[in-house]
Amino acid sequence: MEIQQLPLPGNLIESDYQDLLKKLSAAHSQLENTKAEKEQEILDYFTMWVHQIKIPISALHLILQDEDREVTEEMREQLFKIDQYVELILQYVRLGSTSTDYHFQKVDLDAMIRESFKKYASVFIRKRLSVHYDGIDQRIVTDSKWLSFVLEQIVSNALKYTKEGAISIYLEENAVVIEDTGIGIRPEDIPRVAERNFTGFTGREHKSASGIGLYLSKQILTKLEHQIKIESEPKKGTKVSIVFDDKQMTTE
Known part of the structure; x- marks a missing residue:
C-alpha cells in the first residue's frame, strides 16, 4: 500500500505513526533522487574527461605521421593502449549508472x-x-x-x-x-x-x-x-x- 493510500487514522497513535511513515517515505524519495543526480554527475564528468583526453591522443597520432617509423610504431602501440584504458573506464562508469539504457x-x-x-x-x-x-x-x-x-x-x-x-x-x-x-x-x-x-x-x-x-x-x-x-x-x-x-x- 502506498503512503498516500493509508486509511484514515483511528486515533492519535495511528496518526503519529502515519506521519512518521510519510516522513520516512519523503526522506527515502529525496535520497533516491540525490543518488540518481550524483550518479549522473559522475557519468557526465567521466564522459567529459574521456572526450578531453582523446583530443591530445588524436593530436599525437597526427604528429607521429611525420616521425621516425620505428619510434612511431612503438608510440602508436602505447597510444592505442591508453585509448583502450580510457574507453574501459568510461564503460565501467556507464555500466554502474542507473541512467544507462539498453536499446535492443x-x-x-x-x-x-x-x-x-x-x-x-x-x-x-x-x-x-x-x-x-x-x-x-x-x-x-x-x-x-x-x-x-x-x-x-x-x-x-x-x-x-x-x-x-x-x-x-x-x-x-x-x-x-x-x-x-x-x-x-x-x-x-x-x-x-x-x-x-x-x-x-x-x-x-x-x-x-x-x-x-x-x-x-x-x-x-x-x-x-x-x-x-x-x-x-x-x-x-x-x-x-x-x-x-x-x-x-x-x-x-
Whole structure:
C-alpha cells in the first residue's frame, strides 16, 4: 500500500505513526533522487574527461605521421593502449549508472565482428597473427553498442596473450566463438577470470592485465541476457563463447 493510500487514522497513535511513515517515505524519495543526480554527475564528468583526453591522443597520432617509423610504431602501440584504458573506464562508469539504457534491436553479427577486427588490424599486422573468419550470416537481438564492446574486449585479450598463430571467430550452435592459439589460462583460474580485479597467473606473469575487461564483459552480457563461456588449456590457447538464446537469433 502506498503512503498516500493509508486509511484514515483511528486515533492519535495511528496518526503519529502515519506521519512518521510519510516522513520516512519523503526522506527515502529525496535520497533516491540525490543518488540518481550524483550518479549522473559522475557519468557526465567521466564522459567529459574521456572526450578531453582523446583530443591530445588524436593530436599525437597526427604528429607521429611525420616521425621516425620505428619510434612511431612503438608510440602508436602505447597510444592505442591508453585509448583502450580510457574507453574501459568510461564503460565501467556507464555500466554502474542507473541512467544507462539498453536499446535492443536486430543486429548484423557479421558487420559487428568485421568492425572489431578492423579496430585491431594494426595489432594483427604488428604481431604477424592470422585471422580465421569466413563470415557469419546471422542476426542477433541485442544492444549493438554494448555487444560490440564485449567483442572488442575478447579480441583484445586474445591478441594480448597470443604471440604466434591465429585468432579465429566462428558460429557454433547458438554461440559466437573467439578462439586463439595463445598461452592459455590455468584450470584453477578459469572460474575467477571474470571477477573484478582478478588477473590470475597469466595476467601477473605478463603484467598486462587490468582485471576489468572480462569482468565488464560478463556484467554486460548478463544485462543483455547473453552468457559467456570460457575454455582454455595452458600453452595451447583459449576459447571464449558468447552464448545466445534461441529467441535472440534470427537470419531475417
